[in-house]
Amino acid sequence: AQSVTQLGSHVSVSEGALVLLRCNYSSSVPPYLFWYVQYPNQGLQLLLKYTSAATLVKGINGFEAEFKKSETSFHLTKPSAHMSDAAEYFCAVSGRTGNQFYFGTGTSLTVIP
Amino acid sequence: GAVVSQHPSWVICKSGTSVKIECRSLDFQATTMFWYRQFPKQSLMLMATSNEGSKATYEQGVEKDKFLINHASLTLSTLTVTSAHPEDSSFYICSASEIRAGGPADTQYFGPGTRLTVL
Numbered sequence: 001a002q003s004v005t006q007l008g009s010h011v012s013v014s015e016g017a018l019v020l021l022r023c024n025y026s027s028s029v030p031p032y033l034f035w036y037v038q039y040p041n042q043g044l045q046l047l048l049k050y051t052s053a054a055t056l057v058k059g060i061n062g063f064e065a066e067f068k069k070s071e072t073s074f075h076l077t078k079p080s081a082h083m084s085d086a087a088e089y090f091c092a093v094s095g096r097t098g099n100q101f102y103f104g105t106g107t108s109l110t111v112i113p
Numbered sequence: 114g115a116v117v118s119q120h121p122s123w124v125i126c127k128s129g130t131s132v133k134i135e136c137r138s139l140d141f142q143a144t145t146m147f148w149y150r151q152f153p154k155q156s157l158m159l160m161a162t163s164n165e166g167s168k169a170t171y172e173q174g175v176e177k178d179k180f181l182i183n184h185a186s187l188t189l190s191t192l193t194v195t196s197a198h199p200e201d202s203s204f205y206i207c208s209a210s211e212i213r214a215g216g217p218a219d220t221q222y223f224g225p226g227t228r229l230t231v232l
Contacts, residue, residue, distance in 0.1 A: 036223070043119075043206050044157075044223040090156060094221075101147070101208075101221055105156045 002027040002093045004074075006104035014112045019063075019078040021107045023091030026072065033074040034092040034101070035065055044090065050074060061085070086111045116140055117209050119224035126197055127232055134192045134227045136207030143209035146190040147221065148182060151204045163190045197231045204228050 007022040025031055032051050036044040048059025055067040065076045074091060091104040116139040126132050136146055144165055149157040161182050163169045169182035179201075181193040190209075194201055205228075208221040 034220070041204075041226070041228065043117075043225040044208075046220065046222070049220055100159065100162060102159075103156045108154075 002029075002031060002102050004033075004091045004093045004102060004104040006089075006091050006107050008107055009105065010108045010110065012110040012112055013081045015083055016080050019076070019081045019085065019109065021076040021089050021091075021109065023065075023074045023076065023104060024072050025074060025091075025093045027093055032094045033065075033067060034094070035059065035063070035074075035076045036090045036092060038088045038090065038106075040087075047076070047089075081109075081111045083111050083113065085109060115211060115220075115222045117207065117222045117224040119205075119207055119227050121227060122225060123228045123230075125230045125232065128198050129196055131193055131195045132197055132229060134194075134205055134207075134229075136190045136192070136209070136224050138188045138209040138211075138222070141209075141211045141222075142187040143211060144187065145210045146184060147208045147210075148180070148190075148192050149206045149208070151206060151226075153204075157206060160192075194229065197229070199231045202229055202231045 003026045005024045034049045035047040037047050038044050047063050048057045050057050050067045058064045063078045089107045092101045094101045118137045120135045146163045148160045151157050159172050160175045161169045161171045163182045163184040165184045165187050171177045184190040204226050206226045208223045
């Protein structure tokens with residue numbers, strides 16, 4: 001069974017500051033891991049994904065995440081926050097034998113000018 | 114590439130009526146489509162997994178007779194909310210997995226969502 005835990009339902013950062021959104025996973029098999037972003041009243045947009053290639057994954061909009069098996073983590077980072085980064089962020093995990101995704105509860109990112 | 118559309122984007126209906134929501138993969142073929150429900154400021158809850166040409170698999174607690182899913186082709190799945198009631202008001206999101214030769218589908222592409230309001 002797979003699951004993810006997102007620590008912190010709300011994160012606030014100043015514009016230009018580092019963004020760090022935490023995600024820990026639980027999986028009985030080597031997982032696929034994903035980060036999605038959701039803007040109000042919209043669907044989810046894929047930011048990046050880990051599928052067992054490089055452990056440091058670079059995504060769109062300057063985001064990246066590092067897969068750390070020893071810590072069962074897949075935290076999302078961005079060196080410098082922009083106002084446009086304010087949104088809801090979801091971490092998700094899937095197993096390799098099926099396509100079902102399991103989402104975390106989401107982290108709402110606020111960027112303070 | 115990998116665009117998923119939903120129609121309608123917003124629907125308001127009277128209690129007791131049925132509403133059909135379409136989910137289409139526009140530029141790829143999807144053997145599997147998923148339907149999610151999202152309440153305000155909450156995460157996505159998987160309702161069912163829809164496979165082309167076969168019956169959908171529903172998650173525990175989801176009424177299959179109320180939420181009818183049809184996956185008639187590799188690019189279209191529909192969700193019909195039958196006899197809708199106000200408590201069915203929610204944001205419904207579909208996603209689709211792309212078929213890839215020689216490997217499992219590993220990315221879900223999400224539609225923009227459909228907001229259902231039942232009066």
